[in-house]
Amino acid sequence: MIKQLVYGLATNLPWVQGLRNQSLGGSVSARYCYSVWLRHIVMANLQGLNTQPRIVAELGPGLSLGMGLAALISGSEKYLAFDVVDYSDLSLNLSVFDELVVLFKERAPIPDAAEFSRVKPFLKDYQFPSHIYGDAGLELALAPERLEKIRQALQGNDPEQLIVYKVPWYEANLIEENSVDMIFSQAVLEHVDDLDNTYPSMTAWLKPGAFMSHQIDFKCHGTATTWNGHWRHSNIVWSLIRGKRPYLLNRAPKSTHITLMKKNGLTVLQEDNVEMPSTFKQNKLAKRFREMSDEDLTCSGVFVIAQK
Numbered sequence: 001m002i003k004q005l006v007y008g009l010a011t012n013l014p015w016v017q018g019l020r021n022q023s024l025g026g027s028v029s030a031r032y033c034y035s036v037w038l039r040h041i042v043m044a045n046l047q048g049l050n051t052q053p054r055i056v057a058e059l060g061p062g063l064s065l066g067m068g069l070a071a072l073i074s075g076s077e078k079y080l081a082f083d084v085v086d087y088s089d090l091s092l093n094l095s096v097f098d099e100l101v102v103l104f105k106e107r108a109p110i111p112d113a114a115e116f117s118r119v120k121p122f123l124k125d126y127q128f129p130s131h132i133y134g135d136a137g138l139e140l141a142l143a144p145e146r147l148e149k150i151r152q153a154l155q156g157n158d159p160e161q162l163i164v165y166k167v168p169w170y171e172a173n174l175i176e177e178n179s180v181d182m183i184f185s186q187a188v189l190e191h192v193d194d195l196d197n198t199y200p201s202m203t204a205w206l207k208p209g210a211f212m213s214h215q216i217d218f219k220c221h222g223t224a225t226t227w228n229g230h231w232r233h234s235n236i237v238w239s240l241i242r243g244k245r246p247y248l249l250n251r252a253p254k255s256t257h258i259t260l261m262k263k264n265g266l267t268v269l270q271e272d273n274v275e276m277p278s279t280f281k282q283n284k285l286a287k288r289f290r291e292m293s294d295e296d297l298t299c300s301g302v303f304v305i306a307q308k
C-alpha cells in the first residue's frame with residue numbers, strides 16, 4: 001500500500017506520469033490470449049449462446065490485441081477494441097498473431113491453471129473445444145488468404161476495417177447501435193472509472209439476443225495489505241493513491257455491476273463468484289462502503305455473462 005501511495009503522489013510529477021506502474025494483465029502472451037478467448041467462448045457455449053460471433057468488441061485489451069486476434073482467427077469478421085491507454089505495438093501484435101495461428105492449427109489444449117494459476121474463469125475441461133470449432137469451419141477460418149488479410153489489417157492495410165482500435169474511447173456512438181454479437185473483457189471492468197455510462201454504451205452496441213462476457217477482479221491490486229483492504233481507504237487517501245494515473249480501480253463491488261446490467265435491461269445468465277474470506281467486518285470500511293453486503297465483502301471476483 002505504501003508503495004502505491006508513494007507512486008500515486010509521484011504521478012503529480014510530470015516525468016513520472018509516463019511510467020508504467022499499473023496492472024497490465026497478461027495479453028503480452030499469445031498463450032494467455034488463446035486461453036482467455038477460448039474460456040469466454042466455452043462458457044458462452046455452455047449457456048447456449050452464439051459461439052461464432054461475427055462482430056466482437058473488447059474493452060481494455062491491454063498490451064496486445066491478442067484476444068481479439070484469436071476471435072478473428074477463429075472466424076469472427078470484425079474486432080473492435082477500446083482502451084484508455086495506447087499500448088499499440090505492431091511487432092508484439094504480429095508475433096502474438098503468428099503464435100495464435102499455430103495454436104489454432106494444432107488445436108492446442110486450452111492453457112489451464114497449471115500455466116495461468118490466477119486466470120479465471122476456470123473450466124471443467126481444457127481440451128481444445130472441437131465441439132465448437134469443428135474441422136470444416138476451422139479449415140475455412142484458417143484459410144491462408146483469410147489469415148493474410150488479418151495480418152495485413154494489423155499492419156494498417158485494412159480497407160474493410162477488420163480491426164478498429166480506439167484510444168481513448170468515451171463516446172457511445174463509436175459503434176452503431178444493435179450491431180455487435182459479443183462484447184468481452186478480462187480484468188478490466190474493475191478499472192473503468194465511468195461504469196454508469198459504460199454499461200449503457202455496451203448495451204446499446206449489442207444486437208438483441210447478443211451477449212457480454214466479463215471476468216472482473218475485485219481485489220485491491222496492491223493498494224492494501226489485505227485483498228479487500230482498498231474498501232477501507234477514505235476517499236482522500238484513495239485519491240492520493242490514484243494520483244494522476246490514467247486508471248486504477250473504481251472500487252465498485254460485484255453488486256454494482258449486476259445492478260447496472262439489470263438496470264440497462266440485460267438478463268444475467270451466469271454469475272460465478274470467487275469467494276474469499278474477509279478478515280474484518282463492514283464497520284471497518286470507509287464510510288461510503290459501510291452498507292456493503294456480506295456477499296460483496298467476500299466476493300473477490302466474478303465471471304458474468306449477460307444477454308440483451
Ligand SMILES: C[S@@+](CC[C@H](N)C(=O)[O-])C[C@H]1O[C@@H](n2cnc3c(N)ncnc32)[C@H](O)[C@@H]1O
Nearest residue numbers: 023024025026027060061062083186191192247
Ligand atoms: C489489468 S489490464 C487487463 C488487460 C487485458 N484485458 C488482459 O487480460 O491482459 C486493464 C486494462 O483495462 C484498460 N482500461 C482501464 N480503464 C478503461 C476504460 N475506461 N475503458 C477501457 N479500458 C480501460 C487498461 O488500459 C488496461 O488495458
